Amino acid sequence: MERDEWLNRRTHGDGVVELQLGRAPDNRLSGDFLRDFEHEIRALSADPEVRSILLTSPFKDFSVGIDPEIEEPDSIAAELNGAFLALYACPKPVVVATLGLSSGAGMFFILASDLRVSHARGAFEMIEVQQGKVFPVALMEIARAVLDTNTQRRLMLTGQRLGPIAARNAQFIEIIADDLQDLHGYALKEARKLAALPQEAYAAIKRDLRADCIARIESLLDGALMPQATGSRLAG
């Protein structure tokens, strides 16, 4: 499968670009898919014509996480780190429209973005702890930066599944579309509003808010700090 098939760009005018995650049947994550996603995000980040990015899925689930056929999740830790660090550090506004299940590493499309719209039947979980897996460095640091400690415990230390209301209370979903037909429109409307903001100020404020976390991830990936906290552990 080629990049053209599983990552489709669609332009909506005024600098709004939709990036559809299209790895059938449920956006399970492979090394190639993650590498192509990182490549696309970096290209969109650098393109002066792009003023906001909208992430969507054409399937009934948003992303179920690492492809279950990958026996050794560690083998794609580098791709996971690369993809989600690129998304978290993206200087443009990123809106995500989620539906169905967002699970495991697939949750980081949500956590690393700026504004999240969910269908009312969405479900959110980070079941690594139940599977005996740990989080690669970038994912752990993004989760620590984005989630409050109580939500970290609920999601990451119990593997509990949350619905969209609980997710909104936990502050990682902002808007809920009761009707699936409204989901795309609601998310696109937010992407348009963000596209209208002055780009350089948006990028500067976003960078200042996230600079610590990004610097920390880069240090950890460079092995400068805490060499034990890498994605290279497998347990359970």
Added chain:
Amino acid sequence: MERDEWLNRRTHGDGVVELQLGRAPDNRLSGDFLRDFEHEIRALSADPEVRSILLTSPFKDFSVGIDPEIEEPDSIAAELNGAFLALYACPKPVVVATLGLSSGAGMFFILASDLRVSHARGAFEMIEVQQGKVFPVALMEIARAVLDTNTQRRLMLTGQRLGPIAARNAQFIEIIADDLQDLHGYALKEARKLAALPQEAYAAIKRDLRADCIARIESLLDGALMPQATGSRLAG
């Protein structure tokens, strides 16, 4: 205009001092006003007779932020940093009674204080991103320390205006006075309660809670860390 005119002290007994922000018509911020505010806060901080501070506004708005006549907001970045670092680091309890609009840099009277009472028609916004402006160092770091990441995004990356209920849910307003006539009384009552606490313990606990953020601001202002994250950028 002289300091005596735009910053009025009023003593309420038991060590409670009200500092009325009185720069007509809406406490727009100029370099002189901020310098005088910093001077007053430092004087109150050092005065052993002062046991708690109450910030109020006699106008229909609390503070609309930087004076719109200042064409180059960067020109008062040093004064903004000085004023709000002094307030955030003040060892005494600080209560604020807000009404009407608190906008932009004016929000930091609220964020840097300890207990916030709002009139039920209060409104809160940080519209720098819409104006293409960034936050000076001290303001960015105080916002990062005080607001959760979701509220940071809503206020600082969209410029959304919040009412007092949303502000209470976002945990930067604690008490709402439905009736404007109750606002001052409610806030004064809280200031009296805080004035009754042992002063040294209060100062020590407050310092321990905030020491990291204050040290970080001082490092950034000294240019030791992250020289790019200064208030000297203008964008948009």
Added chain:
Amino acid sequence: MERDEWLNRRTHGDGVVELQLGRAPDNRLSGDFLRDFEHEIRALSADPEVRSILLTSPFKDFSVGIDPEIEEPDSIAAELNGAFLALYACPKPVVVATLGLSSGAGMFFILASDLRVSHARGAFEMIEVQQGKVFPVALMEIARAVLDTNTQRRLMLTGQRLGPIAARNAQFIEIIADDLQDLHGYALKEARKLAALPQEAYAAIKRDLRADCIARIESLLDGALMPQATGSRLAG
């Protein structure tokens, strides 16, 4: 009184161990009691048979904090730091079942654990600021890591007492048992669920989430950083 009398272990099968805090009449904290608690937690942490820990109290209160007969709270700062750092760094899941009053240093059995069940008549307070006392290093850092800034202010800078609903809203209580007879059963059920998770992954994720705070406490205790922020201050 001997350790056997005031810390009772009870095994519930499947690796679930209950540790009953039994210093009559209300688990007031003394140096000996804290040292024995630390010793027990370290032993449970190291025991491969133990898969989760449940902390309970047989009294009408969970823990009222430092023994009021201790005139100089600083004299047990080292024991407070040792006990609660051991609990916060424990690699096993820790569930706590609270009832009645949890006050002052006694709050840290709750804050340093992983999942908290409270009786509906529980009450929570950190009244050090009212008593003119400061927090030893480990307790201050755990509170800063676990509580949001608004809750830090409410609990630590006013000494306000919270009920279980407010505590759940402030996200340091997860489950409320309306009936006292359900409290133990609810908490045991959670401890069993956590005992069923893969142990190594649980320990690794918990360590990654808390590593920063623990490293910081250890640095502060070593006097490497910020020598002023120790538990050796008494004020008021």
